[in-house]
Amino acid sequence: MTTAELRAADRDVLWHPFTQQQGWSAEDAPIIERGEGCTLWDTDGVAxxxxxxxxxxxxxxxxxxxxxxxVKAQVDRVAxxxxxxxxxxxxxxxxxxLLAVAPRGDRELTRVFYSDNGSTANEIALKMAFQWxxxxxxxxRTKFVYLDMSYHGDTIGSVSVGGIDLFHSMFRPMLFDGIRVSPGDVDGLERVLRESGDTVAALIMEPLVQGAAGMIMHPEGYLRAVRELCDKYGVLMICDEVATGFGRTGTMFACEQEGVVPDLMSVAKGLTGGYLPLAATLATERIFAGFLGRFEEFRTFFHGHTYTGNPLACAAAIATLEVFEAEDTLGALAPKLELLETLLEESVAPLASVREIRRRGFMVGIELVDFPVEARMGHxxxxxxxxxxAIVRPLGDVIVLMPPLSIGADELRRLVAITTEAIAAATGVAVPESVCTA
Incomplete structure (x- = not known):
């Protein structure tokens, strides 16, 4: 099929995620055919x-x-x-x-329960905490504490602890009740736990960075303070490392940066290097042991998925972790993080239409100044x-950059230069003469 035929078929048969299809039909989006390294090519051969x-x-x-x-070797064994x-x-x-690279500290994650995406990994953590x-x-203990502007996925349990009203308020009649708290407000969280802690099963949070909220960064020490409050009031702590895990914040997991080990931790996204759907919920032995008993006691965790622990996905994930070690991915990331910070400060920050740049590791949110909603300026x-x-994505009017950890220095320079030019062109501002562009 030609590109035109593929686009016509797409508009006839597909319903894209997080997409207003009426607007989609008016645009000619690239149809990606292949990729290598940090580059994608569409069906017209455009890179x-x-x-x-x-x-x-x-x-x-x-x-x-x-x-x-x-993956190819696993296909020859069993799919x-x-x-x-x-x-x-x-x-x-x-x-x-996974357990060998999991965060270490005053407790230990010892068990792995597989599923197939971040939302289900979080849903499993919620159900484990509830049943435990x-x-x-x-x-x-039936309630869950969650952060305002949090995002943990799109299944019903995960939406119940989601704090982004644009995504979640429509479905409130379908959801269980939770307690929403302000991120970064340690005193406010303690008040909630002091007053309601004995009715709370767990607190769930994205450590250090709330990604879908537009890269909201937590203040230093907040994650550690939350861990200590959970311990003080006997509440389980769930850390959602779906977006922050596997090097995104500069360490293998974000929790490591404040010496925190949660009772339950969800991972997905980078787990297979983007090859196949796979997720996991990691638990401490204390949580696991609570489900042990005779069959007739019905302590079993009655949850599972057809593709739980799929062999092809596991093969991709093992290889992904091996590449981290063989290529010293995290060690090689350090100079790239310094370069990225410099490039953003020198090229993007001076633009008059940029309000703020938020960054932790390779997670970047570039917030634009106010534009009318109908302008869809981020888009x-x-x-x-x-x-x-370059392919970048908006979260409202926050432009997200999160390139592969393997990106080269020249590619990183080009990505930031293109982003600079794109913001200037779309928002109608001039690029300062001192700024280098592509």
Whole structure:
């Protein structure tokens, strides 16, 4: 099919996520056909820098030889086998490797429960926390504390602890009640836990960075303070590392930066390097042990998915973790983080239409000044960037950059230069003469 035929078919049969289809039909979006490294090509042969790691997951870029080889080798063995009543080598090895790189501290994550995306990983953590208290006889602990502007996925349980009204308020009649608190407000959180802690099963949060909220950064020490308050009031702590995990904040997991180990931790996105759907919920032995008992006691965690621990996905994930070690990905990231900070400060920050730049590691949010909602200025910036050869994404009028960790210095310079030009062009401001562009 030609590109025109593919676009026509797309408009006839597809419904895209987080997309107003009426507007989609009026635009000619690229149809991506292949990728390599940090570059994507569409069906017309046009190349684009992947500035968002294909929705924050391709940590080592596209077509990495080691991950390609691992998936191909697994296809020759078995593509899928259920984890219900069976196991397989890949699931066992991956769980061991995940636990080996998990955050360390005053407790230890010792068990891995697989699912297939970040939302389900968080849903599992919520259900585990709820059932754990019920088994212990504390049936009054049914509430969850969550942060304003938080995002933990789009299944009903995950939406129930979501704090972005644009995404979540429509579905409130379908959801269970939670307690919303302001991020960064330690005193406010303590008041809530002091007054209602004995009815709370768990607190759930994105550590250090609230991604979908527009890269909201938590103040230094907040994560550690939350851990201490959860311990003080006997509340379980769930950390959602779906977006922040696998090097995005500069360390393997964001929790490490404040020496925090949660009771439950969800991971996905970068777990397989963007190759296949896979997620995991990591738990401490204390949580796991609470579910042990005779069959007739019905302490079993009655939850599972058809593709739980899929062998192909596990093979990709094992290879992804091996690449982190073999290529010293985190060590090689340090100079890139310094370069990125310099480039943003010198090129993007001077633009009159930029209000603020928020960054932690390779997670960047560039907030524009106020524009009318109908202008869709964030979207206009992404279109302008696309014309110049880069894929970026908006969260409202916050432009997100989150390139693969493997991006080279020259590619990083080009990505920031294109972003600078795109913001200037879309918002109608001049690029200062001192700013270098592509």
């Amino acid at each position: 684009y820098l992947d500035g968002v790691s294909s929705l924050w997951c391709t940590v080592h870029g596209h077509r990495h030889p080691a991950i390609d080889a691992a 899928h086998s259920t984890m219900l009543g069976l196991s397989h080598p890949g699931a066992i090895e991956l769980a061991s490797r 208290w019920k088994i212990r006889g504390e049936e009054q 206009q910036v992404t279109l302008a960037a696309r014309e110049r050869g």
